[in-house]
Amino acid sequence: MKRVLIAMSGGVDSSVAAWLLCRQGYECVGVTMKLYDNAAAGRRGHTCCSLEDVEDARAVARKLGIPYYVFNFTQEFDRQVLRRFAARYAAGATPNPCIDCNRYLKFGALLRRAETLGFDYIATGHYVRRLRDGHSGRWLLRTAADADRDQSYVLASMTQEQLARTLFPLGDLTKPQVRQIAAEAGFLNARKHDSQDICFVPDGDYGAFLERYTGAPLSPGDIVDREGRVLGRHRGAARYTTGQRRGLGLSAGAPLYVCGKSMEHNTVTVGPEAALYAGRLLAEDWTWGAIPALTEPRRVLARTRYRQPLQWAAAAPAAEGRVLLRFDSPQRAITPGQAVVLYQEDMVLGGGTICRVL
16 A cells, blocks of 8 residues: 655645545545744734644544644755745845745655655645656646646646655646535535735735844835936835835826836836836746756747746747747746746646846
């Protein structure tokens, strides 16, 4: 009998994943990853990793009759996620910490712990599918059957080794089906709301988190237009993201949006919405999925943010393992630090990090 270590967040998705694997005959053990101190994060509202979530996961494991544990990964989370997040913001990028958490914690640290303990697989409640290509022998990450729930964008950094050792029981289900299974199984979290916020920034105030985490206040500076004229003052460049309109404190005859920032000069640049559109980007730090590497130009589908409709583009290899992507149509608010993921039909070709907008 194959042994599976199931990452249980206390939510309905991971609970039903555990239920399905138990019924498929796996020897299952549930585990919740403690990643950070809620009080230190200034937790408000519903996020993950709370005592309530641990109790919900424990209750489901008890109902399923499987062992359940809490693993403390707070030091690893601080090193791999929080520090990277703060450093990238300080450098002017806008990172996606959920992708780093998946990459380094769920499918990194947890998988290593599972191997040490003698488990064959880990499993999560993500909405994606995986398939072994009989011709190439590669593991393919595929989009979920429910396009509205597909999470392939945040899992595109998974390696072949990680895909080989991970199960995704929900890939062929819709969210209503998952909630129905949970209700019929008698799970108390069957109608529990999904976590929406970044777990350690539950109030959405990135600036306040950075000040708490680094112990240094963000320095005010000038808000300028694209010609360099000063229009106002900002409260720290790291508080602003590309495409932002609200909270600028500017009076203008037409709407203005953040279209760039300089950490070197501590300025935030604003302009009309038209200034947000770009047709090319350069991306680095690639993980390849359906192909070993991009060795020649090819037509692809791509997305530069979570749940963005797929866009046609031409991808070409560039120096130092980077990829140059040219979209058929200009895209709005392409942001350095965010992920870009390439697809062929429903298969993930690979994922990288945007380093320049051209």
